[in-house]
Amino acid sequence: MSALLEIDNLVKAFHGVPVLRGVGFEIRAGTVTGLVGGNGAGKSTLMNLLGGNLRPDSGAMRLEGRVYEPENSAAAARAGISFVHQELNLFPNLTLAENLFLTDFPIRGFFIRRSVLARQAAALLAKVGLPHTPDTPLEHLTPGERQLVEIARALHGNPKLIILDEPTTSLSPPECERLFRLVRSLQAEGCAFIFISHALGDVLQLCGRILVLRDGAVADQGPAGDFTIARLVTSMAGREIKQLFPGRTELPVADADTKPLLEVRGVRQPGVVDNIRFTLRRGEILGLSGLMGAGRTELARLLFGLAPHRSGEILLDGKTLTGGPRARIRAGLALLTESRGEDGICAGASVNDNIMLATLPAHAWGPLGLLSNARLKPVVRKVSESVHLHTRREGAEPLRRLSGGNQQKAVLARWLLAEPKVLILDEPTRGIDAAAKFEIYQLILALAAAGTGVLLISSEQEELLALSDRILVMSRGRLTGEFVRPDFSPESLLRAALAHHHSHPETHP
Amino acid sequence: MKRTALILLDHAVILLFAGVLLTFGFLAPGFLSWASLGNLLIQSSPTAVLAAGMTFVLMVAGVDLSVGAVMALAAAVAGKMMLGGFSMPLALAAMLFMGPACGLVNGLLVTRLHIAAFIATLGTLWLGRGGALWITETRAMNLPDSFLHLGSSRLLGIPLPGIICAAVLAAGNVLLEQTPFGRQLRATGHSAVAAAKAGINVRRLVTAAYVICGFCAALAGILVLGQLGAVSPKFGLNKEFAAIAAAVLGGTSLFGGRGAVFPGSLLGAALIQAVENGLVAINANPYLYPVVTSAVIFVAVLLDTLRQRLRAAATRRIFPETEAKAFSASAAA
Amino acid sequence: MIQRLASSEFFVLGLCALLLAGLGPFTPGLLSAQNLVNVLAAMLPLLLVAAGQTVVLIGGGIDLSVTAIIALASVAGAKIMTLSGGWMAAHPAAVPVAVGAMLLAGFLTGLANGIAIAWLRMSAFIVTLTSLMAVSGLTVWFTDSKNIADLPPGFFSLGQRLPPALGMAAGALALTHLMLTRSIYGRWIHAVGHNAATARVSGVPVPLITALSYTISGLSAGAAAILLTGRLETGSPVLGQTMMLDIIGAAVIGGTSLFGGRGNVLWTVSGVLFLTLLDNALNLRGLSHFVIMMIKGVVILLAAGLDVVRRRGQEE
Known part of the structure; x- marks a missing residue:
């Protein structure tokens, strides 16, 4: 036949x-x-x-x-x-x-x-x-x-x-x-x-x-x-990591006795995530692995106050987080969202306006919230340079004219300006070219070195393996594994990610 | 609990309608008599016909603000023809031609030039009104009595306007519910992108919806001519609002994809008319009619919005196994 | 070519010049000083309310209720200060109180619209449509559909003498422009209009900003009512009823997008200038009311088509 x-x-x-x-x-x-x-x-x-x-x-x-x-x-x-x-x-x-x-x-x-x-x-x-x-x-x-x-x-x-x-x-x-x-x-x-x-x-x-x-x-x-x-x-x-990654040289501040920066205690939202508990320390890069649809993005949105959770607690620097994104940004949290076009950028607005968006309150003056372009310009220029953002008209052009990589750098610049204690990155290198990827990796490492706690969600395993100090694995809304550098292996991550797939979920509590 | 809320919200207009009828029935004896209710239906027939057409446009997440102007323009042309010696059937035929032609213009503006439906039909509203005033020379034009006879004639004991209205609603309902066109229209309203992916010719469908709406506007113009026997400068004025309101009251969503010609449009039109007739029956100040009517519409739309939000909340989960729990959980939240 | 021309900031001013140059020689009186002053005076109320509408459009919404707000404010103010039976007839503070009440009426109606749209998350179209019907109904009921005459002469001057009216309109316009371009609220309104989801993620108080834009629109309608009532010397329950097309048309012709995020009150000024000149020229040429209506219908369709062309130009 x-x-x-x-x-x-x-x-x-x-x-x-x-x-x-x-x-x-x-x-x-x-x-x-x-x-x-x-x-x-x-x-x-x-x-x-x-x-x-x-x-x-x-x-x-x-x-x-x-x-x-x-x-x-x-x-x-x-x-x-x-x-x-x-x-x-x-x-x-x-x-x-x-x-x-x-x-x-x-x-x-x-x-x-x-x-x-x-x-x-x-x-x-x-x-x-x-x-x-x-x-x-x-x-x-x-x-x-x-x-x-x-x-x-x-x-x-x-x-x-x-x-x-x-x-x-x-x-x-x-x-x-x-x-x-x-x-x-x-x-x-x-x-x-x-x-x-x-x-x-x-x-x-x-x-x-x-x-x-x-x-x-x-x-x-x-x-x-x-x-x-x-x-x-x-x-x-089965493959060695051959793509170039910047080395993870500076390890997180080893102050094990101090309180964790971010603490998630038993967060649950029915049908979305279940009993999520983990901590994130100063200067740590915590990877979050899992297959598509494992609930990682949903968890990130929930941490940032974009989606509700029914039980459990989220603490930043020992204080319980409440309210929406506005309150959580003020508390020191930032989220780079998964789908840039949908809720990451204002495509029609200028590059500079996009970069300033989250930090406007800090620069507004008086009850009328006046903004001084003369004062904003150097701030934007400085952060644009620090993320190696390439623009043609000094950032006055609409953001949609930039390449994907530069768009993502602009979003990253927005959150750098906010100086967050914890930065959640959801697929930060999706759909961008290799050179820009490398620059973004360097930025992530620099941030961690400066003490920011980074929660890195990525579907690119090599990225997670190269950058993370610790990796959590999610499967069908639950945490199914935790691995500490250097005990990473692609096999063990994958096994944990598949956990609830080949043992049917109703057998779990 | 949430399920109960959804069921109640799904039938909000019937409950609202019953509430209005009972309230006025209680306040004004005789309001609930058969004669009065029959009269209510006949009076609401033009709005019901307009709303039926509007349902097609709202179904694809569009809107047609020009229906009142189209009514006036078509009526003005017919009036001018009658006064110029043409026969009534010819004048009526002209009206029934004008309506779909105007609808076609709207449809092409929306689908080919990609102008927002709101602004496109606002423009044609002014064109149509201006045209109607031009033809009538801004004077009331009294038509031969044959129109009034038409409006008050009966067929098998049933008033002709009622028959026309019933026919339009039945045809509209069959078109929307029983033909591939209607089903595809509904799919397009849910998501034009998904509909195009599924292989539906979205442009042609949307244009057709506006043509149908224009046709219904012309028919409504005939019904109103039968009631008034004259074309005044205010002919059909603000009828677009009544039509949208009636369609929305009848359960048609402004966001597309949801709604029905029957009983929705009739129910919506009758509800608006019932509020008005009820206010007449209790001798309320006529100037208050639009206030009460708009309050009723506001409440109905608020309920529709709540219904949509409840529905969206009910589908916001990714894993099936906790579904039953999710339902009770979010209801408690 | 067409796209670049249409996208130019001075395109509409060019159209105005063309209109004057084209119709001027055949329209006696169009270019006379007196007529140009008339045009300027006629522009001011439209300018105020169109500026408010521009703010709402930039935020991605629409406000259909402004014409009803104009009527409501006109009647409320007139009822307070009319010399025949007003609540504060002949009181020295009557005029300022009336002016304040007119602004307050606009503010409150706008706020109510904003609350329904921002927090109840109802469709802006339906909310402002029902408030158009309800508010104009209430206004007519309140006055029994009669005009309120006998306003104190001190009030007329506000609408009839050019300097105070011009000052008020220019002041309001400058304030709105500054708010939109130089304050955090302006940036936030733009962001919400561009992409409300992104704005929310970036910590913008989206409902508050939405409500604010409708409140500004209501307030601007109240201010327009002051000028219109002053010009007419009566409080009228149908004041502004036919202005809707001009209001949205002026913003759209100026270049404010119906899809949110892009707009500027200075552009709206040229849109208002164009529509007012067009109206004036057509009137001077003795065209009848309905022909002007039809021409305006065509003009708004052309403007909307232009908007589509401009957006395509932006996306490339």
Whole structure:
């Protein structure tokens, strides 16, 4: 039997940075292939190539022996490849049936044939094992059930290959079981699957073959029977740190007897984080590791007062933090947020205005809050120089004109001006070039050397390993590991990050 | 507890409506008579028709401020034609052509030139009003009695305006609920980006919503002509506010994606009319009508906002296993 | 080319010059000194209220209630000082108290709008729309839809003699401009209009700033009411009713964005100048009311189109 899908030596680079460096493999009909790899291994780029969202720089794809070059996602669907993405593209204000058939209603004249729609939708829903009637509004479903709806939508049109991207992150254990049974029954009918997941136990349980991607190349592959979790983890992580990092030379002030700078005591918000407790000392860089969706960003926002928590306490310098960001900035906390465009910058405002934004109260004069441009200018210029910010019009241009790296430096400059005691950095180097990254690392080290406590959230493991004094690991809203330099290893971090994934969560208190 | 709050908020307008009817029924005997209630429905028919059209535009998170002006412009053209010797069917046909044409202009301004719906339709409001005044030469134009006959005629014992209103609401409802167009419109209102991703032609859909709104404005113009028999400079003045208010009262969200033509628009229009009729029945100062009406609208929108916030809070979690706990927890908070 | 022209700060002033040069020769009286003084006087109330609207637009909101606030303030002030049965008729302090009451009426209505929008998080459009209906309804009810005449002559001078009116408008404008460009509140309003989420993360008291912008708008409507009432010599419950398009139009033509973050009251001055000149020229040419309405409708559509062009130019 020949392969359903053949991938041959795919290469793809973004702005000169190679993301896929010659990936090749085969998928046979009626098989389930597990695709694993760390953050940034190239999985999503590979999927975008398959789905027609991107085009490869070189290499070829063949579907059932014919050249497969999809123009867009619709073409991919027509060819018989359908996707279930991690973020759902569903409409909560429509019914299940309407979501399933939104662009493809069965009609007579102008009207939807309700009975036909209901019958077809019911069949699809039955296939994925959802007990709801087709006219249930989507908003009545739990996130896990919505995931099944998305899968049902992928089944419509009888695809030959279904790609499931992290389908189990929002599923409860019984829902997972149901999904696996569904995959097996469709497999028996001849449908092939690519199963992308961080839940390694699930991967081993469900898949026939396994493919490990690392740094844009196939690092390991073979029948699932030959794999153990240990081998998977080694294959995913196993690489020396070769990228350049500034050395972590100055270690935190060793005043173990003094009180911690930041203390988090049993913070809990149902459905988000559970029983988080840790401390951060002066001059310490504390890494926070975990897979995407582990609740790290949510924890950071909660610490900064952007999201509520139900129980537990957060203390800065021995004082309980309350109120919103304004109060916490005053208390000495700062947060560089994960998504720069969404809540990190005012893209249309000038670079200088962005830099000044958080420290305006300190420079405002009198009850009218007057600002003196003459006095502000040197302050901004000084901090801009200290972060090596490159602007063309002395910072008068809108921030959106700058490169990603310079935008991030501007945000960092904003928080440097506030002189925080504790700085939380959520993915500070996401989407920026190598040179700017290095400069940001240096800034982080300099800050710690000056006594600032840094909580560093990053999905780039090497970054965490190189910079942190201590690393905490989160999984599904809980802390699942703590490692102190020099006892870091990529394997142990990954194992902790996967903790709640292959032992089902309800077994935990 | 939070679930109960959501259910109550979802039915806030019916509760509000019942409250208004009972209050005025108590204060003014006879207010709850069948004749009076039937009259209420007929009187609210133009606003209900306008609100039905407005529902389509609000559904895609737009707004149409020009409906009152379109009513006036179409009525002025029809009036001029009638006085110029054209037959009534021809004049009516002209009105029904003008409405969608104006809607098309609005739709193109919004979807092709990317002008904010608010400002685009504010501009066409002035164009339309100016045009109507130009045609009528800023005088009240009395039309032949045939319009008044039309307004008071009955079909099978039911007043014609009621039949037209019912037909529009039924058609609008079928269009929104029973056709792919309607369902896609709703999806677009929830998220135009997601809708485009799913393969929906968002531009064409949004333009069509404005065309439908324009058509309903023209029909509402016919209904009002049937009631008044004349085109005055104030014809349709501020009707856009009544239409938006009625649609919003009927459960249509200003943020798009939520709402219904029936019973929403009728309910909203009838509620506004009931407040007005009730105030008449208790001999309240007529100048107070807009004050009470706007207070009712404010309360309804406040409730809608609370409903949205509760919904958003209910989905703010990332892991499923603590969901049941999360619900009770955030309700207690 | 078009983008660069449209983005220039002097574009609208250029339009005004073009208007004068184009229509001047064919419109007798347009360029006479007396007429230009008239234009200046007619500009002032619009200028005040449009400046307030500019503040709200920069903050990413919209205030539809200002015309009703003008009427409310006019009636409240008139009721206090009218010589026929006013609450403080002929009292020496009547005029200052009335002026204070007019400003207070604007302040309070604006504050109420701001509270509903900032803390109840209701849509600005609906809140200011319902307050437009409610406030104008209350005003009409309060006066039985009748004008309040017999105002003390001391008050007229405020609106009719150019120097005091000019001084008041210029003062308010300078204050608003300083607030927007030289104070922390101005920076905060801009930040909220650009990106409220970023502003919140950066410690900006977003609800407070939102409420502040609506309060300023209300206050500016109250100030405009003083000038308009003075010009008219009566307190009128329908005062300002037809000004809405001019108010938003002036801000938008000046270059203030409807999408928040970008704007300047000095730009609004040129927007007001343009609309007032247009109105004046069309009136002098004997065009009727409705033709002027239609032309203004077209002008606002052109201005909004221009705004879109400008934004695209910025994004590139």
